[in-house]
Amino acid sequence: MRLYKTDAIVLSDSELGDQDKIITLLSDQYGKIRAVAKGARRLKSRFAPAVQMLSYVNAVLYRSQRIEVDTFNECKINSPFLGIRNDLVRLSYGYYLVELIMKFIRGAETPPFLFDLVLKMLFLLETTPEKSLPVLMRSFELKMLTILGYRPYLAGCVDCHRRIEKSRQVYFSGYEGGILCSSCSRKRVGKLVSYEAIRWMKFFANTPLKKLANMRAGEKIEKELKVIPESYIPHRLGEDVLSYDFIETVQDLEKDGDLEKIID
Ligand SMILES: [Zn+2]
Incomplete structure (x- = not known):
């Protein structure tokens, strides 16, 4: 179980339950990553603006040994490619x-x-x-x-x-x-x-x-x-x-x- 930080490109996002999203990232150091952005479907979510397809982000993620999917801890936009x-x-x-x-x-x-x-x-x-x-x-x-x-x-x-x-x-x-x-x-x-x-x-x-x-x-x-x-x-x-x-x-x-x- 650990936190790690990486630059990454958002490849896809899909809905997970009522509130969350599951995001696929191409990262510069850790390969392809799947991670849950908790609350990303809520309007005021701190993750929502960052975890959009094609965004270039800097993410802090949490990796658990128990499950295959990581969890977003923080996510900042490097470039939204508007x-x-x-x-x-x-x-x-x-x-x-x-x-x-x-x-x-x-x-x-x-x-x-x-x-x-x-x-x-x-x-x-x-x-x-x-x-x-x-x-x-x-x-x-x-x-x-x-x-x-x-x-x-x-x-x-x-x-x-x-x-x-x-x-x-x-x-x-x-x-x-x-x-x-x-x-x-x-x-x-x-x-x-x-x-x-x-x-x-x-x-x-x-x-x-x-x-x-x-x-x-x-x-x-x-x-x-x-x-x-x-x-x-x-x-x-x-x-x-x-x-x-x-x-x-x-x-x-x-x-x-x-x-x-x-x-x-
Ligand atoms: Zn020939």
Whole structure:
């Protein structure tokens, strides 16, 4: 039984009884934590403002040896990320990011650097021009996959290991876990992508997030790079990431100007 203090990002909150909430945190030192915020559903709760999804907090928690779930003792907000919370497009990316972490990290243990990556991403999600958000998210996905040991194989054909020549067709297979040459893709299902798209993928995997804050890869490439969230990630997880569709829906509504209409 002990008290401990940690910086953490609130990944999810759910109701517990009439008064309390159960919160899932991604912490910088103690991995993924589940903790009860007593009274957090009450209007005047001291925890209520802090324990909201996507908040970056400093928490003092109590760990008991008898039960698996910790208890909040104190919780202060480091950053509420209002810029994400108050913008539906940015919020849709925030939901997606949280779902990725919740689904890839099943237990309490988290790999090194994951917390730092997620926190940096949240700060950038708040400030990056909206048009650069798809590029930023592809880079986040590739970095997260690298940290988790799931980086796609891009050095050559994942099957025969031959280098892919610029003049040859190249396929990307979420199922196989990387790129396929044209002869191997006959036996295995892959999606035709451009050589340029693979080069961008490598670039996004290796370039620091903050350098991508004003970058675009062009509409064609950005469309091709959707093989990562739409095929590669679902294959690694063995399930879909449901909030990915929400990003697309919000973007479509915004593009058509429908977002303002439905809110009016
Ligand atoms: Zn091959």
